[in-house]
Amino acid sequence: MNGSDIVARYKEDGCVVIPDVIDQELAEETRGHIDWLGQKHPDIRPEQYHHHLIIDDPFWIRLCTDSRLIDVIEPFLGPDIALFAAHYISKPPRTGHPVLWHQDGHYWPLEPMEVITIWLAVDDSTPENGCMRVIPGTHQPRVTYPHQEDRSRPNVLSSRIDPQYVDESKAVDVIVPAGGVSLHDPYIIHGSEANTSDRRRGGLTLRYIPTTTRVKREKFPVYLCRGRKRENLNYYPPLPKFRPSDHYPFRGCDRAPWV
Numbered sequence: 501m502n503g504s505d506i507v508a509r510y511k512e513d514g515c516v517v518i519p520d521v522i523d524q525e526l527a528e529e530t531r532g533h534i535d536w537l538g539q540k541h542p543d544i545r546p547e548q549y550h551h552h553l554i555i556d557d558p559f560w561i562r563l564c565t566d567s568r569l570i571d572v573i574e575p576f577l578g579p580d581i582a583l584f585a586a587h588y589i590s591k592p593p594r595t596g597h598p599v600l601w602h603q604d605g606h607y608w609p610l611e612p613m614e615v616i617t618i619w620l621a622v623d624d625s626t627p628e629n630g631c632m633r634v635i636p637g638t639h640q641p642r643v644t645y646p647h648q649e650d651r652s653r654p655n656v657l658s659s660r661i662d663p664q665y666v667d668e669s670k671a672v673d674v675i676v677p678a679g680g681v682s683l684h685d686p687y688i689i690h691g692s693e694a695n696t697s698d699r700r701r702g703g704l705t706l707r708y709i710p711t712t713t714r715v716k717r718e719k720f721p722v723y724l725c726r727g728r729k730r731e732n733l734n735y736y737p738p739l740p741k742f743r744p745s746d747h748y749p750f751r752g753c754d755r756a757p758w759v
């Protein structure tokens with residue numbers, strides 16, 4: 501698919517898959533990062549490595565700001581781009597939790613709701629290990645529907661969209677090979693099943709905004725990925741310096757801006 505086919509498919513369906521975006525060496529480093537996070541945070545489930553952990557994690561920031569990822573979204577967001585959130589949802593073999601049907605826009609404090617998600621496949625993501633599923637076209641109209649808390653079974657968000665808005669017969673699997681990505685719209689209805697297979701399903705979900713979008717939460721860390729920031733809009737913390745005793749080692753950790 502060329503660039504204009506990607507944009508057209510995204511606009512039509514609210515989701516599009518692009519294989520081979522990062523190289524396999526970086527995908528391998530990212531798999532190692534998930535394992536390292538598991539050792540560092542044995543008390544946190546691997547579906548829940550949330551954005552607050554990024555603030556003191558040079559590799560995580562390096563990955564999210566990789567120019568190959570930003571190239572993919574520039575046609576949608578324009579030249580001034582920031583990362584607003586990053587969250588690993590790594591479903592362990594056999595016991596990985598599902599993500600119940602939802603719309604991302606319901607959860608986000610953004611004004612306006614100008615944002616795009618890159619979902620990066622860290623492992624091959626297939627129906628067997630609980631790949632993402634979307635209901636194409638549900639990003640139109642541009643509205644969010646009611647959501648409710650749901651703890652009836654373990655699930656990543658502990659909530660879901662009101663089932664009357666979900667027609668599961670129209671759902672499609674979003675199959676992404678490791679190193680590839682899918683893009684999805686903040687209004688599309690999507691989710692994923694539990695991982696009951698013998699293979700991990702690691703994914704990193706990345707939310708990018710144009711730097712003109714306001715994050716309506718005090719001191720919420722946002723990272724510039726390309727172009728320029730806007731004065732007095734959003735909180736851009738300083739980048740952490742690489743410390744071997746505290747951080748995951750990676751190619752380039754001995755160079756600027758990490759030293």
Ligand SMILES: O=C(O)CCC(=O)C(=O)O
Pocket residue numbers: 589599604617619630631632690691692703705
């Ligand atoms: O990783 C998953 O299974 C679901 C991802 C998701 O809901 C999202 O990225 O918004």
